[in-house]
Amino acid sequence: MTIAHDDVRVDERSTSVSTMSMAAALNLALADAIQSDPEVVVFGEDVGALGGVFRITDGLTARFGEERCFDTPLAESGIVGTAVGMAMNGMRPVVELQFDAFALPAFEQIVSHVAKLGNRTRGVVRMPLVIRIPFGGGIGGVEHHCDSSEAYYAHTPGLTVLSPSTPQDAYSMLRAAIASPDPVVFLEPKKLYWTKGEVDTSVMAEVGTARIARDGTDVTLLAYGASVPLALEAAEVAASEGRSVQVVDIRSLSPFDDATVTAAVRATGRAVVIAEAPGYASVASEIQARVFERCFEYLEAPVRRVTGFDTPFAPPKLEHWYLPDVDRVLDAIDSLHWEDECREDES
Amino acid sequence: MTIAHDDVRVDERSTSVSTMSMAAALNLALADAIQSDPEVVVFGEDVGALGGVFRITDGLTARFGEERCFDTPLAESGIVGTAVGMAMNGMRPVVELQFDAFALPAFEQIVSHVAKLGNRTRGVVRMPLVIRIPFGGGIGGVEHHCDSSEAYYAHTPGLTVLSPSTPQDAYSMLRAAIASPDPVVFLEPKKLYWTKGEVDTSVMAEVGTARIARDGTDVTLLAYGASVPLALEAAEVAASEGRSVQVVDIRSLSPFDDATVTAAVRATGRAVVIAEAPGYASVASEIQARVFERCFEYLEAPVRRVTGFDTPFAPPKLEHWYLPDVDRVLDAIDSLHWEDECREDES
Amino acid sequence: MEHADLLPRDAAVQLIDADGATVVDEQYAMPGADTLLAAYRGLVEGRRINDQASALVRQGRLAVYPSSHGQEACQIGAALAMSDDDWLFPTYRDSVAVIARGVAPAEAMVLLKGDWHSGYDVREHHVAPQATPLATQLLHAVGFAYAAKQRGEDTVVIALCGDGATSEGDFHEAMNFAAVFHVPVVFFVQNNGFAISVPLSRQTAAPSLAHKAIGYGMPGRRVDGNDVAAVLAVLGEAVDRARAAGGPTLVEAHTYRMQAHTNADDDTRYRERAEVQAWVARDPLARLRAHLSDIGALTAELEAEYAAGAERIAAAMREALNTDTDIDPEDLFRFVTETRSPQLEEQWQMLRGEVERTRAAETGATAQATPGGAR
Amino acid sequence: MEHADLLPRDAAVQLIDADGATVVDEQYAMPGADTLLAAYRGLVEGRRINDQASALVRQGRLAVYPSSHGQEACQIGAALAMSDDDWLFPTYRDSVAVIARGVAPAEAMVLLKGDWHSGYDVREHHVAPQATPLATQLLHAVGFAYAAKQRGEDTVVIALCGDGATSEGDFHEAMNFAAVFHVPVVFFVQNNGFAISVPLSRQTAAPSLAHKAIGYGMPGRRVDGNDVAAVLAVLGEAVDRARAAGGPTLVEAHTYRMQAHTNADDDTRYRERAEVQAWVARDPLARLRAHLSDIGALTAELEAEYAAGAERIAAAMREALNTDTDIDPEDLFRFVTETRSPQLEEQWQMLRGEVERTRAAETGATAQATPGGAR
């Protein structure tokens, strides 16, 4: 099972474990949330009859009616702006924005209101809303369909930014996001929508915590979203080469779980951060900087990062050259000043 | 004089040096650009008769006519989107967005088009446009008037992000930005609009370069915008306490001048990054991470950063508690493992 | 022609002309004398609040004040057109409407004083925080109304914005969402001729802003924004329609911003004094005073009573704003999110240390000007 | 009523009915037979391009194709309404219009094949890159037209978008900027009834999308989008007005998306087959063929010639798309900015190393599947 240490088994219901895709887990989380809280409403573009372009909202309108899951006019600022008003008036909106790049029209509403209304009103008005965005590449999508925009949200005070990498976390974290009194940007790694895993629906994730995805003693890989399976794959290869690689699934991009990450890297003394987004001024830079600062005395080598290039996302045919891959991760690991090698790469 | 090492004295015109405020230097740069290039047009909200809320476009309409400087309807996406079309058709638009937070409605146009059109068209269409935004705090402005959004732009591939801290750079960098074939987000530290300095109008800045603002041998302060005078002030105080503090004005937030910064920090072995924006996933984290990675073997202590809190910007009455100040910078310097102290702060 | 009911009339609705004379309208009835007296009282108070606030800016007690001097008929009309359970979504310029809805002046001024981003309990007063990013609040109003409608409540929402704000994409999206979802919102545009320095002619080429309504399938109305009787009648119709599940309405009021955008603005740069002067004759207070005097409803005693009431409000404002409030720096962290994260706690801790050192230094008679100055 | 000229008629303009019969219109003249023949040829080619592209998707040669099957009269009408110097601002669905403007099919398909984000020289063809983020290109069109107008050129710009895109804020801002700046743009909305799965009724409550025009002070027109004669006439009027410095126009074409949104979509989830079937009878090709046959303009030879021409285009498409293009990974860095930064050079260098190692490995007969695989 891939349940994180900090997550809690909610007693209200009996444990029910089954195997499903991440898409199915998200769908189930939405259905369970709608059913258990009358204030939860799901809306966005094509989430009704169609069930969303990725079918994450499949069947919700049929099952719960137009009042609980419905299509809006095609306007993202409108979707988020009305969600703000609904949240002010007691609802718990869960909105879907179709792709990362199509969340951008809503950016003013997200930054100037979603993130700030609670603070502005001294907590009188809270923003218990969730903005779901399928993010990242790896599916051969054309321009505007493969970006990773987490840095924009993570940099914005007031927003919780989450991204699951397993069906279990998809379920548990989405339930936690919907239950949160604070606004959550929920980034769904679209490349992983169809990967399967066990889901225990009695588990609610603890927002703000990372998850140790693999134990290891030589080096720590810090990853989130679709980079987690990549890190695990690299760890497997490295293991065959005799290196014990730990993998931490950051999963809460903001707030950040310093306790888990700092302890992990202090123990191994080496770290590589992996993310798809362009590296410059990114969540990966933040993680790298934090780890550096907090683990300085423990580091055997500089913390490295393997990220997307500081270029626009690649067209489908070049995607595999753009995205972090196992070789780049292994190269980064190799550069971490191993005792059996001479240090000479700091020029 | 505060002319950066990499900047070039343009021969076409004779040297003319005079003392003026940053606002006046920017105004002069716009006027000189309009005069020297018939394709330059300045537009935005209130930039015409009013001369802009900060008077940066003062007198341009009167002097050059409505064709060269004009008001638009009140819509930021509209302003940037039409600028994109004008740039496609041979113009060099210089648009003003009134405050950082009011640039956000244009975010989709900036990220999805301004930053990407050159790449999309394989260089056939370039985007020689400049988006001017007064940024940062320090003027006691109410909510939405004091943000620092540079991380959003710096993280976006394809954008050049500049911020001057002296009247000389304000002039030289704005001229360079307007002359650039690539799109520039030009962040004007509004707190410094009224500070004066000498301006040599024959100097054109070299985009992508940092500027050594003060020499020093013990520690390097890395700052930009309104944090540069703060760094200089802190350096002055530290000098009186016997520490020789170097100050680097980053000024090109993207692309980043690794050569200058890496050399500077390797020489001193200690560094503090200073910026007003919330620190998380910010330009400051990027600088910190880069310096860490590139100077690892040369560092006497972890690189520190002094930034705004990860909270929404403060109301005017609390602004001085929010913004980085001399004491916080000095505290950060003090934490840098000086030989005369025992190292014990890595817990 | 079809759908003609969605189009506004060519001329704005007026019930009392600039001289105070009654204008008979076939569609809209003149409000009763009591209503007009209450409105007049509101106008007197609103004018006093505007002028007091401007004075407080000059005295350095307020950081900034966007005055609605000249627009009081819109402000009071909006406030009076609503029932207690209805909600108002105002902008920075709508402090008078906010106060008329029951918010204490000192609380309404918290934003402009610089103490916090908003100073009143939005739930207690049914007034959303005054919005600064233009047109964004219109969408909030739509969402709010949607939730009320879903719950079967008969709440109506009045959302305010200026002429300039109608150019923003959010205006469009709010109008469209409201019409498609058929929610009980009245969009009330105070067209005061300017967006800071930019005149209406640069904002739109349409016959009127109200003509935009048909493009969303909702009725558009134009009203003389300096005639509170007309404002009450037209907003009243729209509020009634909304409450009766008839959907949203766009109402455009023609008024004028008599002062600069804010005290920080210099309107001599972009408009002629003669233009401003011309609007003095259309003042909303003068015409209602004339009308109420003509019909014998406004006595000297009432006039004195209203003036005294307004003076009391002004005095309370002065008193509240001349007192320095003690603002806790830790508020910077207190409300960011409801859930507290170690990441923020760490930074909060640092600030707490600075605050404590500063306080200690101050009480230790070695007070320093800078925070964290106890270094 | 005032400004009535800005409002569209209640019914869409139609010059040829669904059976091919002439409809006499007082305002719009039937285009000449030569024009209609050219249009018919375009329709035949457009239909063939649509169907060939869909087939190439099924064969895995194109990643995705948003077909304009059923909307060819709009596509061809737009392309033919323009002069050589005019500019087109298309969307992802407008490949047929793009090709009709002279872009080689294979170049138009580069985006959908996944080779690059856009595949033709926009300056050579006067066609902007096909836009994906909805409504954003409308503003580009306005800016482009503004620049042309400033230079005194008589360029007209036609900007395309769908019914769904009219809900976006950028649609509103583009219309408003165009009207205020009085630029030579024709906004041509292809209302095909759906935005992916969302029907028009969820997109707007307005009498028609063209009714939005009056809210910007520009004329709005409705046209039968399956009648290429009407499209040519109405767009022609709008283009003429724009060229004569008469400002922008909003034209709404009533048409229908006969296929799913793209091949990736499943339209059985959200619409009845009967609804789709009903539109077959209004097919733009069939009615023009009937009309041209009726008036004796379309001979069997011409018909065969057009079909053969369309077949040649399809064959060229197949050939171009069945060949794997060699895409240089270094293109990722080549065009980001014109000025090259050391920051990007450093990353480029890394990629170059990987590419070289991979190539070396491949030629060294130890080819690996993953990039940088020469590890």
Ligand SMILES: Cc1ncc(C[n+]2csc(CCOP(=O)(O)OP(=O)(O)O)c2C)c(N)n1
């Ligand atoms: C999105 C956004 N852009 C710009 C501004 C800056 N700004 C504040 S008020 C104003 C003019 C608003 O004019 P109008 O809507 O007519 O309202 P009025 O001030 O006249 O009441 C501008 C441009 C803002 N607050 N929000």
Ligand SMILES: Cc1ncc(C[n+]2csc(CCOP(=O)(O)OP(=O)(O)O)c2C)c(N)n1
């Ligand atoms: C800003 C933005 N939001 C969402 C999308 C995703 N999307 C692509 S096409 C489409 C529907 C567009 O409908 P319409 O404008 O009617 O054009 P049509 O596809 O029918 O030609 C959507 C929602 C997008 N491309 N851009």
Ligand SMILES: [Mg+2]
């Ligand atoms: Mg106004």
Ligand SMILES: [Mg+2]
């Ligand atoms: Mg459509």
